[in-house]
Amino acid sequence: DIQMTQSPSSLSASVGDTVTVTCRASQTISRDLNWYQQKPGKAPKVLIFGASTLQSGVPSRFSGSGSGTDFTLTISGLLPEDFATYYCQQSYSTPWTFGHGTKVEI
Amino acid sequence: EVQLEESGGGLVQPGGSLRLSCATSGFTVSSTYMSWVRQAPGKGLEWVSVIYGSGFMYYADSVKGRFTISRDNSENTLYLQMRSLRAEDTAVYYCARGGPEWQPSEYFRDWGQGTLVTVSS
Numbered sequence: 001d002i003q004m005t006q007s008p009s010s011l012s013a014s015v016g017d018t019v020t021v022t023c024r025a026s027q028t029i030s031r032d033l034n035w036y037q038q039k040p041g042k043a044p045k046v047l048i049f050g051a052s053t054l055q056s057g058v059p060s061r062f063s064g065s066g067s068g069t070d071f072t073l074t075i076s077g078l079l080p081e082d083f084a085t086y087y088c089q090q091s092y093s094t095p096w097t098f099g100h101g102t103k104v105e106i
Numbered sequence: 107e108v109q110l111e112e113s114g115g116g117l118v119q120p121g122g123s124l125r126l127s128c129a130t131s132g133f134t135v136s137s138t139y140m141s142w143v144r145q146a147p148g149k150g151l152e153w154v155s156v157i158y159g160s161g162f163m164y165y166a167d168s169v170k171g172r173f174t175i176s177r178d179n180s181e182n183t184l185y186l187q188m189r190s191l192r193a194e195d196t197a198v199y200y201c202a203r204g205g206p207e208w209q210p211s212e213y214f215r216d217w218g219q220g221t222l223v224t225v226s227s
Contacts, residue, residue: 036214
């Protein structure tokens with residue numbers, strides 16, 4: 001199985017900050033990497049798929065990059081509604097696997 | 107408008123069975139890949155199973171041989187039959203719709219609100 005390692009597990013930030021979350025795969029996954037946002041008590045929501053494609057309706061302050069084993073989610077100019085937990089997920093091969101999540105807190 | 111609504115969760119004893127349903131609207135379940143993803147209380151996300159439009163199915167090792175994914179095209183509903191349930195199966199179970207057919211990247215595009223399964227005596 002492909003292991004996904006996210007870092008950091010949590011971070012503190014302020015409104016307006018630029019935040020970076022990283023995700024590393026245990027083997028190459030090409031660009032088959034997706035990012036999700038989850039708020040407490042809610043279902044996850046896809047932000048980015050294919051490493052860098054922004055899902056329709058997602059604000060452009062979210063961006064993704066990377067290929068192979070190393071990937072990055074960047075939030076440029078945090079807004080209050082961005083405080084949530086973020087997960088990466090590989091879809092290169094089943095079993096599809098998620099990172100353990102990064103909680104972005106104030 | 108795309109909608110997914112899970113049901114069928116509840117309290118079940120270890121070793122018991124449960125069938126989850128995911129009623130959908132706004133698209134055809136057979137036209138894309140559909141998945142179940144679960145989340146244990148206070149924990150992260152875990153993919154459980156996927157069924158493709160072709161009918162191919164895949165499972166996480168943790169549920170293989172115990173869970174069965176299926177769909178009813180006439181009802182536009184996705185199912186997850188769960189047997190031999192264990193305490194570690196306790197989680198919120200989400201159904202999720204896959205991306206468009208023309209999109210080579212696979213991802214969970216739309217999600218239901220989830221249904222809680224509690225396995226406990």
